[in-house]
Amino acid sequence: MTALTLSTAGAATLRADAVVVGVAKSGKTLVVAPGAEAVDQAFDGGLAAVLETLGATGAEGEATKLPAPAALKAPVVLAVGLGSVAEDDKDASGFGTEALRRAAGTAARVLAGAKKAAFALPIGSPEDVVAIGEGALLGAYAYTAYQEDGEGRKKPLGEVALLGAKPRDKAYKAAAERAVAVAEEMNRARDLINQPPNDLTPAAFAAAAQAAGKEHGLKVQVLDEKALAKGGFGGILGVGAGSVNPPRLVKIAYTHPKAERTLALVGKGITYDSGGISLKPAGHNETMKCDMSGAAAVFAAVVAAARLGLAVNVTGWLALAENMPSGSATRPGDVLRMYSGKTVEVLNTDAEGRLVLADALTRASEEEPDAIVDVATLTGAMVLALGNRTFGIMSNDDAYRTAIHEIAGEVGEASWPMPLPADLRKGMDSTTADMANMGERMGGGLVAGLFLKEFVGEGITWAHLDIAGPAFHESAPYGYIPKGGTGSSVRTLVRLAERTADGEI
Structure with missing residues (x-):
């Protein structure tokens, strides 16, 4: 695992395999960013x-290697683009933390295999340390658990030394610790998402939560198929009915003695989604191990809150099941009695995520938290609406939806607020049951949100994050985003927990 250190050494004097500098485009001029003065002088x-x-050119995502002059201890200089700045910004200081995060991620990816790199990127505040540290540790990520450790495989960058980060300053030291905790938990989520579904079954996921609970002092409760049946969790049981790997509902709770508020996080954890009897067509199954990304994000966020010691109670609910077709599988036309007591006619077994989430939302509501946020790779409709890099936010409280949208932007995650039009609810009426799990095809992502809203306890503030687009990246890596699982929404959830602890939300 890549190490992150703060260094008082200068960019010209620190011994490393490479020194990383930032460059940007200011008008028609390429400018060297602050932090690299000693390198420029060399x-x-x-x-x-x-x-x-x-x-x-200084474009975002660009990386240029060149031999270092004799005045530098590092043999290689790596210049990474920060993007464009205002034409009068001749020292390239007018960029945001996300530009730093992406540049650091690019550098860490390019320097895979190196033992140590000195990052001489602009650091003017603890927030810059968080951004660069997160970017570097996330960019260095690689999932290699199932690959032989041979000569042809590069290991991740060994150490990132942040220059100019004031290691004796408490704020800078805390910023580095935060970057490490959040990045490592995001990478934990990525590992789970990338793990093959023949190994990451609902029971295996639950075991991972139990292991993390022991390590970080979290209270973990696992309901197996017998406990789920006894409790009447018809949604989770109905989705998992066709699999030889039975479902689980996991509660993982972090509590703080000074906490005044409680935040409940609910994650969709379909460890493999074949679509069930409503089988997915060819070409849509290959990446369905990622359908537990919401549960992975919730799990990671709870552990991160514990590692950061946030003064807020954070409870994660992982609704875990494998959606498979078999003689015992739920059929289109079947009616499930949910944990809430409401009956649902299943018109499409591939609309399964909302069924497991519904049970978990009802259960989470029983504990009367101040707010509930659920996270799910829920609908292809959200991908059609917002693309592959942006998640949608729905809520029963417009101010809360706006706050989460602003928080996501602050931490560098693209999101967009979406409505819950009341007129779409009628499409889920059923002549057989209380409601159906499908409604109008158009606006399908909003219909799914309206379905979930039905299972949130009265008077509880709730938000739904549909991360179907950004949860799994199938193209070439960019910035700090790898190919495969991304850990989408973890940073948003952690910052939401921090803001809740501070009483700002």
């Missing part, structure tokens, strides 16, 4: 000119 003030000769 090039006699001509680093930008040399990089322009090599074709560097």
Whole structure:
């Protein structure tokens, strides 16, 4: 695992395999960002000119390697693009933390295999340390659990030394610790998402939660198929009925002695989604191990809250099942009696996520938390609406929805507030049961949100994050986003817990 350290050494004097600097485009000019003054001086003030000769533009995601001059202890200089800044911003100081996060991630990916790199990127505040630290640790991520450790496989960057980060300053030290905790938990979520479904069954996921509970002092309760049947969790049982791997409902709770508020997080954990009897068509099954990304995000966020010692109670509910077709599987037309007592006619067994979430939402509501947030790779309709990099936010409270949207933007996660139009509810009426699990095809992501809303306790503030787009990245890596599981929404949930602890929400 990549280490993160704070260093007082200068960029010219620290021994490392490479020194990383930032560059940006200011008007028609390439400028070197703050933090790299010593490196620029080693090039006699001509680093930008040399990089322009090599074709560097300062564009976000760009990485340019060049040999270091003798004045530097590191043999390689890696210049990473920070994007465009205002034309009058000649020192490239007018960029945000997300630009730093992405640049650090790019550098860590490019330097895979190196033992140590000195990051001479702009650091003017503890927030910059969080961004660069997170970006570097997330960019260094690689899932190699099922690959042989041979010569052809590069290991992740060994150590990231942040220059100019004031290691004796408590705020900077706390910022580094926060970056490590959040990034490591995001990478925990990524590991779970990337794990093959023949190994990550509902029982195996529950065991991982129990192990983390022991390590971090969390209270973990696991309901197996017998306990679920005794409790009347018809939604979770109905989804898992076709699999030889029975479902689980996991409660993982972090409590703080000074906490005044409680936040409940509910995660969809379909460890593999074949669609059930409503089988997915060819080409749509190959990545369905990622359908537990919501549960992975919730799990990671609870552990991160514990590691950060936040003064808020955070309870995670992991609704775990494997959706498979078999002689025992739930059929289209079957009626399930949910944990709430409400009956649901199943018109499409591939609309299973809302069924497991409904039971978990009802159970979470019984504990009367101040707010509930559920996270799920719920609908393809949300991907059609917002694309592959943006998650949708729905809520029964417009102010809460706005707050989560702003928090997501603050931590660098793309999101968009979505409505819950009341007129779409009628499409879920059933002549057989209290309601159906399907409604109008158009606005399907909103219909799913309306379904979930029915199972939230009265008077409880609730939000729904549909992360179907950004949860799993199938194209080439970029910034700090790898191919495969991304850990989407973990940072948003952690910051939401921090804001809740501070009484700001």
